[in-house]
Amino acid sequence: MSVESTTGGEIVHAIWDILRIHKDGSVVRLMGCEVAPASIDPQTGVQSKDVVISPETAISVRLYLPKSALNPSTHKLKLPLLVYFHGGGFCIATASFPPYHNFLNSLVAAANIVAISVDYRRAPEHPLPTAFEDSWEAVKWVISAGDEWVKNLADLERLFFAGDSAGGNIAYRMSIRVGLEMEWLSSSGAKLVGIVLVHPLFGGEESIGSELEVNAAVKSDYDNLWRIVWPSVKSLDDPIINPSMDPNIARMGCERVLVCVAEKDGLRDRGWCFYDAVKRSVWKGTVEIVKTAGEDHVFHLFNPTGDNALAFIKMLVSFFNEEIRN
Structure with missing residues (x-):
């Protein structure tokens, strides 16, 4: 421990x-307290480094480059750029937590992308909406090409957001923020192509699906979590918690959304609820949902070599490289 x-x-x-x-x-x-140092990963050849983007608040990011980008003779085109938001219920884990570091090494190598993992401040010391504010600061830093790796090697016109659990919630909120500030994004030359929400941490006042019986205790625990990480929240149907109540859901500033749910995850019905809400909205993009059978919450982080985790990576690779294939 x-x-x-x-x-x-x-x-x-x-x-x-x-x-x-x-x-x-x-x-x-x-x-979630263990730390994996930034380095060159011996298995994948992916190189990572940490950058503090705000000394005042200590917001930092961990950047990842695939092996191909390190060799000028083989690197000709700029690569898709992924901004990743880690999970942990807004209160634990960091970008340097070994399961996240190892996962992004594997994903960056397989997808041949540049990735940036955001270290936002955590509740309860920094209650919500701090994590969203920090994440937006990181997005602005990325789009301003605040690092040479991003400036020289990343294609801002093929920008993606992704996150798991609480990070999935953040990725959604950041896509809304992009949509609300689309003029600024366009003037910067960036384009948010898609977002991936992995087992997203959403909720709501009323129980739905399996929350009514099998996962009733799980919902109670998550309701308690929300009130701890956001003490000033007035309702669990606040749009930040329950996106089906979000009047801006059709303002997502991307073209594609992939929602990932796991069969044994107590949050799976919230993922489906979000998917249905997007389908009902007037949002113009394409939304897809994929269920992994027999698995629980963020299974890919803690059993990374399992068949389902490998298939999950393969699915993400396809999502990030769709434009290249077309």
């Missing part, structure tokens, strides 16, 4: 076996 900090005193809030909040306000994280 990895513990980020220790403290004594009465526990006033507990989120599963991942986080404890004590009466004195101190926080203990029981998961």
Whole structure:
């Protein structure tokens, strides 16, 4: 078990076996604290580095380059650019958490893309909407080509957002922000092609689907999580939590959306609800949903060599490279 900090005193809030909040306000994280350093991955040849984009708030990103981009003789065209938002219920994990680092090494190598993983500030020390504000700062930094890797090697006209769990929620919110500020994005020469929401963390006041019976306790836990990471929230039907209530859902500033759900995941019905809401809206793009049988929440992070995880990577590779094939 990895513990980020220790403290004594009465526990006033507990989120599963991942986080404890004590009466004195101190926080203990029981998961997601391990750190994988940026490096050249020996298995894939992918190179990564960390960049602080805001010294005032300590927002940082981890950039990834595929092996092909490191060789000028083989690198001729700029590569698709992925901005990735990690999960962890808005309260644990980082861009350097080994499962995320290893996953992005594998994805960048397989898809031959440039990737940027965002390290936003976490609740409860920094309650929502901080994670969204930090993520938008990172998006603006990326689009302004704030790093030589992005400027020289990434194609801003083939920009993608993706994230899992809480990161899937963030990826959706960032696509809305892009849609609301499309004039600025267009003037920058960037184009958000698509977003991928992997087992997205959405919710709502009313129970739906399996939440009514099988996953009733799971929904209760997630409802509690939302109130801890966003104490000022007035309703679980706030559009940030429940996108089916979002009046701006048709303003997503992308052309394609891929929603990924897992059969055993307690959030699977929320993914389907989002998919249905997009289909009902007047949004002009294409939305697809894919279910992985027999798997649970973010299975690809913790069983990365399993058949389903490998198939998942292959699916993402196809999504990011569709324009190239066409």
